[in-house]
Amino acid sequence: GAGVSQSPSNKVTEKGKDVELRCDPISGHTALYWYRQSLGQGLEFLIYFQGNSAPDKSGLPSDRFSAERTGGSVSTLTIQRTQQEDSAVYLCASSLAGGRADQPQHFGDGTRLSIL
Amino acid sequence: GQNIDQPTEMTATEGAIVQINCTYQTSGFNGLFWYQQHAGEAPTFLSYNVLDGLEEKGRFSSFLSRSKGYSYLLLKELQMKDSASYLCAVILLSSGSARQLTFGSGTQLTVLP
Secondary structure: OOOOEEEOOEEEEOOOOOEEEEEEOOOOOOEEEEEEEOOOOOEEEEEEEEOOEEEEOOOOOOOOEEEEEOOOOOEEEEEOOOOHHHOEEEEEEEEOOOOOOOOOOEEOOOEEEEEO | OOEEEOOOEEEEEOOOOEEEEEEEEOOOEEEEEEEEEOOOOOOEEEEEEOOOEEEEEOOEEEEEEOOOOEEEEEEOOOOHHHOEEEEEEEEEOOOOOOOOEEEOOOEEEEEEO
């Protein structure tokens, strides 16, 4: 596609429910990143994929968070038993190659998650 | 730990020049990015610096001093559409060879007529 596509754009759910967020990266981009942006705070790194593997999961805040990527393309971020502190904008980014520091990451518009 | 500081807010006048500073204390530094983010939209890439010095791109320039852990983004001939949040992000080497970005909290720039 022309850019990174994320769905849904907005998600409102009750505390305790599971949610699944989807990211479709730019075609040909092998590296994919998930970030979280809370109100008034900077973007927080969650997880990185190179192809289908996730060599760096250091940013996942708890074991309620998991992510997968299949076919080297679409990725899903799953949050189980959501808590109110999970409310944030979840941003996905992709780049041509994870191993090249100078490759800029291109971001999607994000999913705004609200936990009631 | 990683620490990236930038001012929370700045205000400038249309047509003027504004400099947004960013200081960082990190390990494994491998470059610095500036992104622009309008409210409710995706961050968009502005610049990348890995060597000391100034990189110029039209109305925007970015400067890096690795020895001082310091960067700035310079915006010239400000336009109303430049009102946005400007994010400083440092790219780090990590154990998985990931190039994760560590972001500052962003500087909200307001351009006044």
